[in-house]
Amino acid sequence: MRILLTNDDGINSSGIRAAVKALNELGEVYVVAPLFQRSASGRAMTLHRPIRVKRVEIPGAKAAYGVDGTPTDSVIFAIARFGNFDLAVSGINLGENLSTEITVSGTASAAIEAATHGIPSIAISLEVDRKKTLGEGEGIDFSASAYFLKKIARAILENGLPEGVDMLNINVPGDATPQTPLAITRLARKRYCPTVEERIDPRGHPYYWIVGRQKTEFEPGTDAYALKVERKVSVTPINIDLTARVGLEEVKKVLRGFDSPGSSAGFYRKLDKDTEPQ
Incomplete structure (x- = not known):
C-alpha cells in the first residue's frame, strides 16, 4: 500500500512524525508537506511563481519532501512525482478542525485535494490548548490520535x-485515550464569528487583525458537539460534491421571481428543457 502524508503545520511538525509512526506498518509512507506553517490556507494553489522543493529525512518515511507552497501544492506535487496512492492522510494537525469552516483549513483542504484525484482521504486533527502549544508541537501527546489514525x-x-x-x-479530544468512543457526525454550521480588530502602529497608521469569537453551543449530532460536549x-464523512441535495423544481420555484426584461420567458424555457428527463 502507498500512503501519502501531508499537513498544514509544516514538515517539521511533531504531528506529522507521529502520523508516520502510526502509518508505516500499513504501507509505504510518502511525506510531502509545506516547508513552513500554512494554516488557514484553504485550497490555495501557488500559480504565479515557481515552487521549490527540499528533500527531508524523516524516520519511517519512504521519501519526504518539503514544499515552499501550500498544502494543496504539496498534494499536487506528490501525485505528479510519485503517481497514485491508496490513501492520503493530512495531519495530525495541532488544533481541531470543525464545522463547515473546514473549507478554510489547510489540513482538510489537502485531504479534499487528494479526494478530487480519486484517493480515499483522511484529515485528522488533535484538540490542543493553544496557550500551552509551543512551536511545532513539542511536548504534545499524540498517542491517542495516532492510535485512532492507525485503526x-x-x-x-x-x-x-x-x-x-x-x-x-476526524477530530480527537485532547484528553482522549484508546478507550474514548467514536461518534459519526455531521458538520456543525459554524464554529467562529469572525470580525476585524483595528490597531494603531507606532507611526500612527491603522492595521487590522482578523479575529474570531468561538461559539460554545452546538447542535447534538455535529462534530463540534461530539468533541466539545460529549468528549x-x-x-465526519465528507462528499466533495457541493451540489445541494434539493429537487431542481424547488430551485425553479425560487427563480420564478427572476425578472429580466425580454429574457425571462427564454430563461424558464431553457431551465425547463435542461431539467426534462432524458
Whole structure:
C-alpha cells in the first residue's frame, strides 16, 4: 500500500512524525508537506511563481519532501512525482478542525485535494490548548490520535470508503485515550464569528487583525458537539460534491421571481428543457 502524508503545520511538525509512526506498518509512507506553517490556507494553489522543493529525512518515511507552497501544492506535487496512492492522510494537525469552516483549513483542504484525484482521504486533527502549544508541537501527546489514525486508516485500506464518501474529517479530544468512543457526525454550521480588530502602529497608521469569537453551543449530532460536549472522537464523512441535495423544481420555484426584461420567458424555457428527463 502507498500512503501519502501531508499537513498544514509544516514538515517539521511533531504531528506529522507521529502520523508516520502510526502509518508505516500499513504501507509505504510518502511525506510531502509545506516547508513552513500554512494554516488557514484553504485550497490555495501557488500559480504565479515557481515552487521549490527540499528533500527531508524523516524516520519511517519512504521519501519526504518539503514544499515552499501550500498544502494543496504539496498534494499536487506528490501525485505528479510519485503517481497514485491508496490513501492520503493530512495531519495530525495541532488544533481541531470543525464545522463547515473546514473549507478554510489547510489540513482538510489537502485531504479534499487528494479526494478530487480519486484517493480515499483522511484529515485528522488533535484538540490542543493553544496557550500551552509551543512551536511545532513539542511536548504534545499524540498517542491517542495516532492510535485512532492507525485503526481508521487500516479500515479504509481494507474496506474502502462507502459510496458517496470521499474523505473522513476526524477530530480527537485532547484528553482522549484508546478507550474514548467514536461518534459519526455531521458538520456543525459554524464554529467562529469572525470580525476585524483595528490597531494603531507606532507611526500612527491603522492595521487590522482578523479575529474570531468561538461559539460554545452546538447542535447534538455535529462534530463540534461530539468533541466539545460529549468528549468523543468525531468522524465526519465528507462528499466533495457541493451540489445541494434539493429537487431542481424547488430551485425553479425560487427563480420564478427572476425578472429580466425580454429574457425571462427564454430563461424558464431553457431551465425547463435542461431539467426534462432524458
